[in-house]
Amino acid sequence: MNEVFLDPTAELNPSAKSILPRLASLEGKTLGLLDINKPRGDVLLDRLETLFTEQGVMVKRYAKPTMTRVAPLEVKQQIAQECDAVVEALAD
Amino acid sequence: MTNSPSDYIVVLKKDCPTCALVEPALAELEAAGRSIQIWTQDDPDFPSTLANVGDDTNLEQSWRLDIETVPTVIRMNQEREVERTVGWDRTQWLRLFEVDQLAEDLPAFRPGCGSMSVGPGMAETLALRFGDIDLASRRIEIAELEDPMESCFERGWSDGLPVVPPTEIRVVRMLAGTTRDPKEVLGLIPPDLQPCTIEKVAINAVMAGCKPEYLPVVIAAVEACLIEEFCMHGLLATTWFSGPMLIVNGPIAKAIGMNSGTNALGQGNRANATIGRALQLVIRNVGGGKPGGVDRSTIGNPGKYTFCFAEDEDNSCWESLAVQRGFDKDASTVSLFAADGVQGMADQKSRDPESLCRSFAASLLSVGHPKFAMVSDAFIVIAPEHQRIFSDAQWSKKQVLDKISEFTTRPGSDIIGGVDGIAEGMPEYVKDMDLPKFKPGGLNIVRAGGTAGLFSAIVGGWLASGDMGSSPVTKEIKS
Numbered sequence: 001m002n003e004v005f006l007d008p009t010a011e012l013n014p015s016a017k018s019i020l021p022r023l024a025s026l027e028g029k030t031l032g033l034l035d036i037n038k039p040r041g042d043v044l045l046d047r048l049e050t051l052f053t054e055q056g057v058m059v060k061r062y063a064k065p066t067m068t069r070v071a072p073l074e075v076k077q078q079i080a081q082e083c084d085a086v087v088e089a090l091a092d
Numbered sequence: 093m094t095n096s097p098s099d100y101i102v103v104l105k106k107d108c109p110t111c112a113l114v115e116p117a118l119a120e121l122e123a124a125g126r127s128i129q130i131w132t133q134d135d136p137d138f139p140s141t142l143a144n145v146g147d148d149t150n151l152e153q154s155w156r157l158d159i160e161t162v163p164t165v166i167r168m169n170q171e172r173e174v175e176r177t178v179g180w181d182r183t184q185w186l187r188l189f190e191v192d193q194l195a196e197d198l199p200a201f202r203p204g205c206g207s208m209s210v211g212p213g214m215a216e217t218l219a220l221r222f223g224d225i226d227l228a229s230r231r232i233e234i235a236e237l238e239d240p241m242e243s244c245f246e247r248g249w250s251d252g253l254p255v256v257p258p259t260e261i262r263v264v265r266m267l268a269g270t271t272r273d274p275k276e277v278l279g280l281i282p283p284d285l286q287p288c289t290i291e292k293v294a295i296n297a298v299m300a301g302c303k304p305e306y307l308p309v310v311i312a313a314v315e316a317c318l319i320e321e322f323c324m325h326g327l328l329a330t331t332w333f334s335g336p337m338l339i340v341n342g343p344i345a346k347a348i349g350m351n352s353g354t355n356a357l358g359q360g361n362r363a364n365a366t367i368g369r370a371l372q373l374v375i376r377n378v379g380g381g382k383p384g385g386v387d388r389s390t391i392g393n394p395g396k397y398t399f400c401f402a403e404d405e406d407n408s409c410w411e412s413l414a415v416q417r418g419f420d421k422d423a424s425t426v427s428l429f430a431a432d433g434v435q436g437m438a439d440q441k442s443r444d445p446e447s448l449c450r451s452f453a454a455s456l457l458s459v460g461h462p463k464f465a466m467v468s469d470a471f472i473v474i475a476p477e478h479q480r481i482f483s484d485a486q487w488s489k490k491q492v493l494d495k496i497s498e499f500t501t502r503p504g505s506d507i508i509g510g511v512d513g514i515a516e517g518m519p520e521y522v523k524d525m526d527l528p529k530f531k532p533g534g535l536n537i538v539r540a541g542g543t544a545g546l547f548s549a550i551v552g553g554w555l556a557s558g559d560m561g562s563s564p565v566t567k568e569i570k571s
Contacts, residue, residue, distance in 0.1 A: 002233050002234055002235060002236050003233070003234045003240055003257070003259065004231050004232065004233050004234070004259065004260060005231070005232045005233075005234060005240075005243075005244075005257055005258050005259060006227060006229040006230070006231065006232075006258050006259070006260060006263050006291075006295050007229045007230040007231070007232050007295075008229075008249050008258055008292065008295040008296050008299055008373070008377040008378070009249070009377045009378060009380075010281075010284060010286030010287075010292075010377075010378050010379075010380065011229070011230050012284065012286070012380070015230055015232050017246055017247060
């Protein structure tokens with residue numbers, strides 16, 4: 001059985017870990033496009049870059065060195081510092 | 093196991109030599125027609141020569157029967173216990189089983205062994221498994237691959253340092269430190285004004301790293317912070333540095349091993365460190381008070397992790413803070429002060445009380461701002477070598493405070509805004525008054541620290557003191 005904790009809080013929030021708040025709009029925001037290095041991921045991201053850029057969103061491109069491992073810490077930190085949101089591409 | 097209730101229940105474990113010793117006696121009793129239910133704690137195949145052996149390897153029967161020693165023999169009547177005996181004592185067994193002779197080749201007496209149900213940590217485990225412990229808090233199941241410590245960080249329960257994961261068993265053990273009902277509500281914790289039960293205090297005390305015997309101090313500290321005069325909500329919300337400083341007085345300080353000596357305000361003592369931290373975690377987790385949220389402190393201070401110590405009450409010619417505040421000297425109390433950090437004060441030359449009071453006065457003037465008067469409160473934590481200068485001269489604490497008040501009183505014209513080329517200062521209307529640095533009762537002295545060092549600590553307080561903010565509060569620590 002998995003470990004069970006007793007909630008130390010006033011239980012005002014859901015017990016599941018919550019996702020970060022979503023952006024209300026992309027206006028004036030910087031969007032990261034992360035290529036996980038799967039075949040044809042670049043095709044999807046190229047198209048997204050075109051579409052987002054047309055809408056005036058600032059786009060920055062990133063890539064994982066290999067699809068088989070999680071993104072290196074440096075890549076995650078760079079995206080966190082430079083972007084307001086990120087799209088991670090999966091393709092094949 | 094038979095369906096009809098037995099006349100006798102015997103609890104054994106194979107690992108106990110006395111239990112092995114009584115096997116022939118039990119066989120003899122079975123042959124004589126006694127109805128005996130045997131429960132074995134460690135091996136359901138033991139004793140192999142007996143008929144009615146039940147498996148109690150989960151210790152449920154042992155826990156329900158409150159077994160402390162094996163073997164235990166219980167005589168039953170219509171499923172109710174009539175009497176019991178422990179170990180092997182032929183006289184007792186003859187009486188309980190109502191026989192004239194029994195296992196004549198055995199010695200007359202052998203003591204039993206400890207029951208597995210009372211082994212270290214087992215009591216709480218079994219109480220949780222089989223008992224009616226009713227903890228109200230929401231259960232949060234951690235995923236199999238989650239690291240328990242990391243998951244506490246991710247859920248926002250931590251002050252930035254690792255917390256002890258609040259498992260049910262740890263919380264049950266913590267609650268054993270108090271006689272109070274886990275459901276008792278202590279009050280509404282700011283800033284979210286959420287009800288705080290003894291159980292929630294215990295959960296946060298677990299996370300802070302407290303031992304169960306610290307829990308009554310933590311409970312009293314939570315009660316103290318809820319006293320109106322302490323103004324916990326404002327203290328949390330202020331842009332100023334302050335957070336609660338806890339001073340423990342009375343016998344409990346030594347009983348739980350608190351530090352009032354060398355490095356009393358520093359690291360290294362579990363009780364000091366975790367009691368202060370537990371209060372902060374209650375504010376954070378139950379009250380929802382977090383930095384950047386309602387906690388708006390501009391710079392903060394490291395005491396907001398934990399700031400807790402005991403007053404040194406040994407060989408003191410001065411009454412303790414608790415006695416000064418109206419409590420009996422045998423009472424245990426916790427006092428809270430809205431404290432900033434620690435400002436060191438060295439005076440290695442003064443050997444007479446008046447000179448030392450002048451040093452204190454000069455240093456105290458900088459609390460808040462050198463041109464503020466009657467704004468902040470402050471505590472002096474006086475170390476033994478400084479205190480001895482006063483006690484050798486037979487000065488009472490009141491004499492010291494009066495003298496410091498005299499030396500810190502200045503003409504308003506010296507401290508109004510603009511004077512000395514400093515725009516900050518007191519308002520113009522005080523220019524013809526003489527103003528003491530502290531309001532009456534606004535300066536306090538407690539004893540703590542190691543025996544070497546002609547130093548004391550000045551702990552300044554929140555700019556909003558007294559009626560307009562926070563006043564020190566004291567709460568008696570009960571079980």
